[in-house]
Amino acid sequence: MPFRSFHYRWEFDLESSPEQLWPLVADTNRFNRDTGVPSIQMLPGSELKNARRRLRLSALGIPVEWEEQPFEWVRPHRFGVIRRYSKGPMSELRVRVELLSRPADDGSDQPAIGSKLIYEVSATPRNVIGLLAIPIQIGLISARNFARTIREYDKLAKHGSTAGGEAKRVEFVSGGRERLLALSEKLVASGNDEQLVALLVDHIENADEFAVARMRPYELAQRWHKPRRSLLSTCLCATRAGILDLQWNLICPLCRGGSGVTSLNELSPKVHCPGCNIDFSVNFEQSVELTFRPNPSIRDVEVEMFCIGGPQVMPHVVAQQLLSPGASRSVDVELVDGRYRVRTMSIRGWQHLRVTDGDARARTIRASADGWLDEELAVPKHAQLEFENATDEEQLFILERTAWSDDAATAAEVTALQVFRDLFAREALRPGERISVGTLTVLFTDLKNSTRLYREIGDATAFGHVMNHFDPLKEVIAEHDGALVKTIGDAVMAVFRQPSAALKAMLSAQQRLANPPDGMQPLNLKAGLHVGPCIAVTLNERLDYFGSTVNLAARLEGQSTGEDIVISSDVYADPAVRSFLSETANGVAIRRFEMALKG
Numbered sequence: 001m002p003f004r005s006f007h008y009r010w011e012f013d014l015e016s017s018p019e020q021l022w023p024l025v026a027d028t029n030r031f032n033r034d035t036g037v038p039s040i041q042m043l044p045g046s047e048l049k050n051a052r053r054r055l056r057l058s059a060l061g062i063p064v065e066w067e068e069q070p071f072e073w074v075r076p077h078r079f080g081v082i083r084r085y086s087k088g089p090m091s092e093l094r095v096r097v098e099l100l101s102r103p104a105d106d107g108s109d110q111p112a113i114g115s116k117l118i119y120e121v122s123a124t125p126r127n128v129i130g131l132l133a134i135p136i137q138i139g140l141i142s143a144r145n146f147a148r149t150i151r152e153y154d155k156l157a158k159h160g161s162t163a164g165g166e167a168k169r170v171e172f173v174s175g176g177r178e179r180l181l182a183l184s185e186k187l188v189a190s191g192n193d194e195q196l197v198a199l200l201v202d203h204i205e206n207a208d209e210f211a212v213a214r215m216r217p218y219e220l221a222q223r224w225h226k227p228r229r230s231l232l233s234t235c236l237c238a239t240r241a242g243i244l245d246l247q248w249n250l251i252c253p254l255c256r257g258g259s260g261v262t263s264l265n266e267l268s269p270k271v272h273c274p275g276c277n278i279d280f281s282v283n284f285e286q287s288v289e290l291t292f293r294p295n296p297s298i299r300d301v302e303v304e305m306f307c308i309g310g311p312q313v314m315p316h317v318v319a320q321q322l323l324s325p326g327a328s329r330s331v332d333v334e335l336v337d338g339r340y341r342v343r344t345m346s347i348r349g350w351q352h353l354r355v356t357d358g359d360a361r362a363r364t365i366r367a368s369a370d371g372w373l374d375e376e377l378a379v380p381k382h383a384q385l386e387f388e389n390a391t392d393e394e395q396l397f398i399l400e401r402t403a404w405s406d407d408a409a410t411a412a413e414v415t416a417l418q419v420f421r422d423l424f425a426r427e428a429l430r431p432g433e434r435i436s437v438g439t440l441t442v443l444f445t446d447l448k449n450s451t452r453l454y455r456e457i458g459d460a461t462a463f464g465h466v467m468n469h470f471d472p473l474k475e476v477i478a479e480h481d482g483a484l485v486k487t488i489g490d491a492v493m494a495v496f497r498q499p500s501a502a503l504k505a506m507l508s509a510q511q512r513l514a515n516p517p518d519g520m521q522p523l524n525l526k527a528g529l530h531v532g533p534c535i536a537v538t539l540n541e542r543l544d545y546f547g548s549t550v551n552l553a554a555r556l557e558g559q560s561t562g563e564d565i566v567i568s569s570d571v572y573a574d575p576a577v578r579s580f581l582s583e584t585a586n587g588v589a590i591r592r593f594e595m596a597l598k599g
Helices: 018-025 028-034 128-158 176-189 194-206 209-213 217-224 228-241 418-423 450-457 459-479 499-514 548-557 575-582
Strands: 006-014 041-047 053-059 062-068 072-074 078-087 090-101 115-125 244-250 270-273 278-281 288-294 317-323 328-334 339-343 351-355 362-368 377-379 382-390 395-401 435-447 482-488 491-496 525-539 542-546
Touching (some): 006 128, 018 028, 018 115, 018 128, 028 128, 072 328, 090 128, 176 194, 176 228, 194 217, 194 228, 209 288, 217 228, 217 288, 228 244, 228 418, 351 362, 362 395, 382 395, 418 459, 418 482, 435 459, 435 542, 435 548, 459 482, 459 499, 482 542, 491 499, 491 548, 499 525, 499 575, 542 548
Parallel strands (some): 351 377, 362 382
Antiparallel strands (some): 041 053, 062 078, 072 078, 090 115, 270 278, 317 395, 328 382, 339 351, 339 395, 435 491, 435 525, 482 491, 525 542
16 A cells, blocks of 8 residues: 655755855765765666666665666755665655755845755655654654754855865774875975975875865865965875875766776777766867875775765756656756856757856757757856757756866876876877877977087087986976977977967076086077877877877977077967067067978
8 A cells, every 4th residue: 555755844044155055965975975874886787868877775684776866956056856766665755955045134135144954855655664764764863964964064164165075084004004104204305395295194194085085186276275286296296106096087078977097008089978878089188187096005995875966976067957748947047157058868969058148037948859059049147047848758958067177187287297207107098099188389399500519529528418408408398387208319399288388498498508507518499389289199108299280390390590489370379478478578579480391
């Protein structure tokens, strides 16, 4: 016989705003763990249509299995999920969480202070065990755990934290903590910043499994108010020292989630995302991110799953709504400047949106079997979007920002750093694989009149001068966040992420080599710069680059006289380069010319 459902509603008046609380409360994986929910497993073939999943857990020895509907949410105000059970004491569970701005206590028009969090649960028993267990487990135990956890999150949010992370108890492997402290002392002794090393050690010692299993250096740098590049270098050195392990995370262009590999030679040019059911091409600029985790000899991190598919899994998604065939739904969304898109999981393409000022607040986003409107729709920051499913199938509408986060240390950026190439010289792609690294600035240099130098001062002495010039050149390249890729006789190939950094590096290198310390031979350095897309390959067991950008940079170096730097019009078009060259104090004269280059 059918059983009546149990309904629970808890309200909390909190000091933090909805925007502050959302990253914590909407991290349902961490929230479930913190509130005592058992860990879960995905059943074989669990990926179903429209992000449904088949999951299971064991509670007091009782197996529980269910089909989880896709989470629905509108950031940062509400989210919910429905579970329909095939095994266990319940037949259905519905959860809905709402975050409302709390008006000033005096009823005035002053800005909102804090928020009201409403947590609602509806549970339907399957059998007598469920009839008895639900009031105890949800009505008493979960209610107490929810209140405690939400109050803790409010304190964290009030102090600016957007993520939990401090573990109540951290377990090191035998001798792991002692090994961590000893290696950290060596890390400082080798020249690394003592404060950054101390912050890293403290994080490994005290952060929970979620926080250390995927350490993003730029995210930590922002939290600790430290230079991004310095912390990335420290993490790379800590990896070489044995404190950390690095991992390359593959990022799906739609859900932005993905798996990880421990070496670039494990990458394939094509990857399948089972959640989005798409194949995508890997590129270093967006698809591959470097993260870190503690070395197993120090702390063995086993990350369990407590929830899958919550809103914080995809922080770039503003709203996600599931609509039946022919249904429509209106949602109020808060957007920031930039571009967005609306897509579903079964209709090809997407609807482009652009945030503007002064447009009509209401917009209809229609999904039809014919696809999307072939135009970019303008929407205001505070928009009312009407999602309309004009198809014969259920559709999961996803509204997401198209901009990628700049908190990711991408493979394109990392592999163009000298410290990475020095520490991980053998980190390369599989032989024969070619992967786009996006846009790089490529530098070629060569010494002017090096042949005459050999003739005038002898082979041995000239060879010494040539070899010696590589050291200051490599040093200057590294100082400007570049990386020396290879030497070719007297010549050097290097790469930079920013054209202005490459230009400044070469001006400094030319000055340093032309005015050496006493007793050293002055040298004139020819240089050519070009910026554009590059392809990464493995050559002589090292990561190398090729393509038309590389070829043109090499040709430009051949036009240099040693008293100049030849740059392409693409380099000159870079705003930072134009700004630098326009400053008379920098003392750089510019002359434009055109000529045909070989090839």
